[in-house]
Amino acid sequence: MDDDRRAVHTGNGKAQGAAQPKAAAAISLKTRSGIMNGAQAVVASLEAEGVSHVFGYPGGQVVRIFDALYDSPIKFILARHEQGAVHEADGFARATGTVGVVLVTSGPGATNTVTGIATAYMDSIPLVVVTGQVPLGVIGTDSFQESDIFGITLPIVKHSYLVRDVQDIPRIMREAFHIAQTGRPGPVLIDVPSDIAAASLEFAYPETVQIPSYKPTVKGNQKQIRKAAGCIARARRPLIIAGGGIVTSGAQGELLELAESMGIPVATTLMGKGCMPIGHPLDWGLVGMHGGHRANEAVAECDLLIAIGTRLCDRVTGHPDAFAPSAELVHIDIDPAEIGKIKTADVPIVGDARTVLAGIVAHIRRQGVEHGMQPWSLGDSDNEPFTEVAQDALSRKVMEEISGMLDPDASIVTTEVGQHQMWAAQSIARSKPRTFITSGGSGTMGFGFPAAIGAKIAHPECQVVCIAGDGSFQMNQQEMATAVSCGAAVKVIIMDNACLGMVHQWQSLYCNGRYAATELTCNPDFVQLAHAYGWDAERVDSADRVHEAVARALSCEGPYVLDIVIPREEEVLPSTLPGGIGMDSMDFVSSASAAVDTQRTGEAAREEGESK
Amino acid sequence: MRHVMSILVQNEPGVLSRVTGLISRRGFNIDSLSVAPTEDSSKSRITAVVRADAVAYEQITKQLNKLVPVHKINDLTDAEAIERELVLFKVGADSEKRGEIIEIANVFRAKVVDVGGRSITIEATGTASKLVAMEELLRAYGIKEITRTGVAAMGRSSKES
Numbered sequence: 001m002d003d004d005r006r007a008v009h010t011g012n013g014k015a016q017g018a019a020q021p022k023a024a025a026a027i028s029l030k031t032r033s034g035i036m037n038g039a040q041a042v043v044a045s046l047e048a049e050g051v052s053h054v055f056g057y058p059g060g061q062v063v064r065i066f067d068a069l070y071d072s073p074i075k076f077i078l079a080r081h082e083q084g085a086v087h088e089a090d091g092f093a094r095a096t097g098t099v100g101v102v103l104v105t106s107g108p109g110a111t112n113t114v115t116g117i118a119t120a121y122m123d124s125i126p127l128v129v130v131t132g133q134v135p136l137g138v139i140g141t142d143s144f145q146e147s148d149i150f151g152i153t154l155p156i157v158k159h160s161y162l163v164r165d166v167q168d169i170p171r172i173m174r175e176a177f178h179i180a181q182t183g184r185p186g187p188v189l190i191d192v193p194s195d196i197a198a199a200s201l202e203f204a205y206p207e208t209v210q211i212p213s214y215k216p217t218v219k220g221n222q223k224q225i226r227k228a229a230g231c232i233a234r235a236r237r238p239l240i241i242a243g244g245g246i247v248t249s250g251a252q253g254e255l256l257e258l259a260e261s262m263g264i265p266v267a268t269t270l271m272g273k274g275c276m277p278i279g280h281p282l283d284w285g286l287v288g289m290h291g292g293h294r295a296n297e298a299v300a301e302c303d304l305l306i307a308i309g310t311r312l313c314d315r316v317t318g319h320p321d322a323f324a325p326s327a328e329l330v331h332i333d334i335d336p337a338e339i340g341k342i343k344t345a346d347v348p349i350v351g352d353a354r355t356v357l358a359g360i361v362a363h364i365r366r367q368g369v370e371h372g373m374q375p376w377s378l379g380d381s382d383n384e385p386f387t388e389v390a391q392d393a394l395s396r397k398v399m400e401e402i403s404g405m406l407d408p409d410a411s412i413v414t415t416e417v418g419q420h421q422m423w424a425a426q427s428i429a430r431s432k433p434r435t436f437i438t439s440g441g442s443g444t445m446g447f448g449f450p451a452a453i454g455a456k457i458a459h460p461e462c463q464v465v466c467i468a469g470d471g472s473f474q475m476n477q478q479e480m481a482t483a484v485s486c487g488a489a490v491k492v493i494i495m496d497n498a499c500l501g502m503v504h505q506w507q508s509l510y511c512n513g514r515y516a517a518t519e520l521t522c523n524p525d526f527v528q529l530a531h532a533y534g535w536d537a538e539r540v541d542s543a544d545r546v547h548e549a550v551a552r553a554l555s556c557e558g559p560y561v562l563d564i565v566i567p568r569e570e571e572v573l574p575s576t577l578p579g580g581i582g583m584d585s586m587d588f589v590s591s592a593s594a595a596v597d598t599q600r601t602g603e604a605a606r607e608e609g610e611s612k
Numbered sequence: 613m614r615h616v617m618s619i620l621v622q623n624e625p626g627v628l629s630r631v632t633g634l635i636s637r638r639g640f641n642i643d644s645l646s647v648a649p650t651e652d653s654s655k656s657r658i659t660a661v662v663r664a665d666a667v668a669y670e671q672i673t674k675q676l677n678k679l680v681p682v683h684k685i686n687d688l689t690d691a692e693a694i695e696r697e698l699v700l701f702k703v704g705a706d707s708e709k710r711g712e713i714i715e716i717a718n719v720f721r722a723k724v725v726d727v728g729g730r731s732i733t734i735e736a737t738g739t740a741s742k743l744v745a746m747e748e749l750l751r752a753y754g755i756k757e758i759t760r761t762g763v764a765a766m767g768r769s770s771k772e773s
Contacts, residue, residue: 337674
């Protein structure tokens with residue numbers, strides 16, 4: 001495991017959770033130089049960037065790069081499917097705040113990365129994906145294992161390159177790492193034809209990056225910051241919505257400072273989970289479709305909404321017109337395109353969340369505004385429980401057991417996508433950013449398990465738990481072999497209701513219980529499956545055995561599958577109606593009260609469904 | 613509303629796909645398009661005409677600005693910009709009608725670029741409305757083929773600060 005420990009010191013020697021890396025920061029690490037081939041130049045560039053791990057899968061057109069990697073101290077993690085490799089690199093990137101690196105071959109190797117790249121793109125995760133390509137001269141001739149991966153990934157990358165000249169490799173690699181992790185982070189793809197990898201060059205890694213057309217705005221506009229501070233000083237019922245941008249920029253300290261100094265409650269999005277300390281009186285919980293009463297009612301009642309590092313996606317807002325109807329909106333985001341996309345902002349501020357929040361706090365301090373103000377109150381709702389899941393629901397019990405046994409400072413929880421993801425988001429206590437890893441924007445089933453492997457490789461000292469569904473886990477279960485081969489002792493807890501629970505729940509609400517294609521009647525025996533890969537495993541089918549079983553899973557030395565049988569009837573509650581996305585217009589929420597009506601029970605919604 | 617976007621980009625492979633792909637992906641149709649290198653050969657100018665309301669147009673502009681090779685976007689929709697298109701008309705013309713067609717071409721300050729036994733080809737440049745007027749006049753003679761470039765546009769000197 002010693003090699004794995006290097007993982008936490010990656011990416012230009014940048015500390016974890018650090019703010020936006022300085023633009024064009026000088027490369028401090030010793031780099032190779034001299035005559036070498038393109039493949040060696042790719043690897044030398046990765047070394048210069050301080051990359052400790054590369055995730056991927058070999059193949060014909062990328063064989064030279066693998067050959068170069070063979071001599072490198074960089075550790076290669078062999079996935080069992082390229083999609084798994086990208087999610088592993090993504091999990092590594094989310095856990096560390098550094099760039100995840102992927103190396104795969106051309107054709108199907110490259111196309112298998114598409115879901116992983118799209119997942120990282122939607123959640124603004126920095127990745128550099130190097131794909132092999134057929135020789136430059138035969139591109140476009142439909143040669144063996146050729147795919148236009150540059151074209152295929154155009155809509156889902158922050159930027160991409162097809163290397164046409166071996167001399168460009170050092171510059172392109174340098175630019176790719178810079179683009180991936182600055183501004184709003186995202187995946188960058190580099191397609192390397194095999195003849196380019198074979199050609200030789202005099203290698204020198206550039207110290208600086210020169211991209212005149214790429215200059216992300218990091219510092220917020222002072223005038224806007226003053227305006228925002230003014231809004232905060234005037235507001236009677238201010239509310240902060242903290243999104244993934246807080247995590248990306250490492251702004252949790254500044255967030256807490258602003259919230260505490262002015263008594264502003266904080267609601268978090270799924271991507272922002274972990275940015276408030278556990279049990280903090282100003283943590284008003286998860287906002288959005290499956291968020292709590294408190295956060296959603298606060299959105300409805302606030303007179304000032306400070307949205308930070310969130311793109312206000314439909315899973316957060318419902319119908320945008322009904323979202324925070326009586327509030328002024330201060331919207332802070334590093335991506336100018338996110339401001340005004342869904343809701344018009346009264347005070348738009350483009351910039352890095354940490355820098356902007358520090359500016360607002362400093363301004364408030366200068367104005368001598370009173371500290372330690374009491375937060376406003378929602379009245380009765382203040383005392384309502386965080387979720388309204390029945391006390392005896394097994395799903396709830398399992399989440400509470402897991403949450404209770406994990407040390408929030410030394411554990412990472414990843415999730416797959418579906419009911420278990422929302423149960424986990426509602427009930428697993430997190431106190432640090434980068435300790436709750438989930439596919440938020442894309443909702444990619446099959447993400448959580450490989451992401452857990454990536455997170456475990458990054459932080460071998462941490463307990464890494466993947467909360468999965470029986471459907472999701474089967475989408476990348478082959479990665480059990482990867483976990484064994486690289487010694488990643490992750491714990492997979494399958495919330496096994498033998499169905500695709502979230503869609504099943506929707507079918508109960510909207511399709512009169514016609515469960516089309518959601519019942520997984522032929523699931524494998526997960527215990528035997530795990531044993532086949534050399535994992536320890538256990539199946540639990542009664543509530544009174546859950547506590548011991550979770551304890552056994554967490555204390556096991558190696559990787560572990562805990563398959564917990566959950567009744568199909570258990571639903572994710574509260575649940576607001578979706579904001580018109582993906583549903584027909586009859587379900588479109590048009591009134592302010594309905595959009596935040598988190599008191600709807602499954603029963604009420606079902607009755608309404610039947611009356612339609 | 614119609615917008616003439618002048619998009620200054622790095623002259624590199626794939627940049628046109630990135631720009632046009634993004635516009636169509638966000639649900640907008642491109643009415644016309646012209647692309648060529650600028651006075652600085654490392655940069656190209658893409659002139660695209662799109663139809664979008666104010667909110668959607670702002671969103672397209674912001675999304676385009678996020679593309680790494682995009683330097684700058686100007687909206688040249690207002691009257692203070694110069695807009696030109698080039699059209700080639702191939703018009704049916706025997707020796708009898710040829711004179712009349714050349715006269716029309718002269719009125720529009722267009723050029724005759726090819727003359728055959730049964731047809732005559734005219735090159736015309738101008739604003740969209742001028743070219744439409746010319747097309748309507750030529751239609752009486754039987755237009756066999758039209759090829760038209762996209763809009764090329766530039767802000768007027770009076771707008772420079």
